[in-house]
Amino acid sequence: MKINKQSLEEQAADYLRQQILAGAFVSGDKLTESTLAKDLELSRTTVRMALNTLASEGLVSQKPYAGWSVTTLSGHDIWEIYHLRVALESQAAMMAAETINDEKAKRLRDELAAFQAICKRKDVSLAEVTLCDFKLHKLIIELSESDRLARMYKSVINQLSIYIRITHFDFDIESSADTHIDLINAICAGEPEKARRLAIENISTFTEMGQKLKIEQDHTSDFAAS
């Protein structure tokens, strides 16, 4: 038996977030309260509150009396988001290194090992590699043991994925996991400053490539889910 403890508003927010991240609504699309209310079979009030939630996460924007729309990001917005990601992820790497213990280290190494195993397969798809990469970064955030940081990070990543539907591309898949080895080692060794530096480097190369190519990504809901 499974009972649903989430409020309707929460469910609506989750659903809409997922739809946006999955690309069912794309940047600039207009969302009207009454239409959504009919589609979701909810009252306008509830839908409205869900939209408010998404707005606070930066996924949708509203113009007074004009309507809601999926956020459109300018170049400057992307710049902001990139720098925020650097700030949060490097901080998380530091904190993870500071609070490292055997159990955490094991989780990190296991995740990295899985990542490497995936990369070695010949028939591996980009999607799978991407998923592993995401999971690893997400794990580092989790190991920082800061819910607030995790929340902010998720918001940043979600905003980013409205704009870019990529993470990895046609560069060497095999070495994809390996670029994380040093970072994971630094964290496990309890070297905060080194971990911080490597985390920044890792994101930098990632983003640099992101500027060149944009590819559809088919599992954007990963971050929004939890």
Next chain:
Amino acid sequence: MKINKQSLEEQAADYLRQQILAGAFVSGDKLTESTLAKDLELSRTTVRMALNTLASEGLVSQKPYAGWSVTTLSGHDIWEIYHLRVALESQAAMMAAETINDEKAKRLRDELAAFQAICKRKDVSLAEVTLCDFKLHKLIIELSESDRLARMYKSVINQLSIYIRITHFDFDIESSADTHIDLINAICAGEPEKARRLAIENISTFTEMGQKLKIEQDHTSDFAAS
């Protein structure tokens, strides 16, 4: 003539935020929708949305069907907030250093000079010093030119001031401004890495003292206002 373009919800949120930061409601106080609605002469719906906004900022918490209350922060929460402040403020210092120009440098130096002037006065109050200190930090954030970062920073600071009603205490007021000199110089000189390091040091000493003493602070509304 001055017309009010803000929605009622926004005004309610601003008002409540100010009340919380000013100490009219303290940590743990219960807020009931219908009571607030009567007090503010608004509908429950509107109040509810305002509370939702504050919740997304971390100022109030809600337990389903039980009620809203001003957030109570645990030791771990404070730890999270401290680390977030470090991450955001050091990043802002870096970004300010990276994008420094004559006009920005002038603003920084002017603010610092004002700070120093205040500290030199014999009859200066702690409140005034605190205000200057806040303004300087706020300026650095602003100079990073990232609205998202500013928003997150404000949220972090607001949460912090629910718990701690202090910024400065009975340590040497005269040298208070001077501890910022190196940081400002690094930013103006366009040295991101140095600026980052000094920003972290600055916050660390600040927080360290914050753990010892807690003093009422009488201008908490500064950050929430803008």
Next chain:
DNA sequence: TGGTCGGCATTGTCCGACAATAGGCACTCG
């Protein structure tokens, strides 16, 4: 003592209504 059962306060959700506003269209006037 410990568990159960109501009652009360408060939130969660809905509906319907109406005012306020933005955005687009047609119209006028030069």
Next chain:
DNA sequence: CGAGTGCCTATTGTCGGACAATGCCGACCA
């Protein structure tokens, strides 16, 4: 032809009331 003007429509902003769902607390009972 172009610019400004005024109207119409779609949509949001706000409201009040209503009722169900739930958490809390105290009373009662074994």
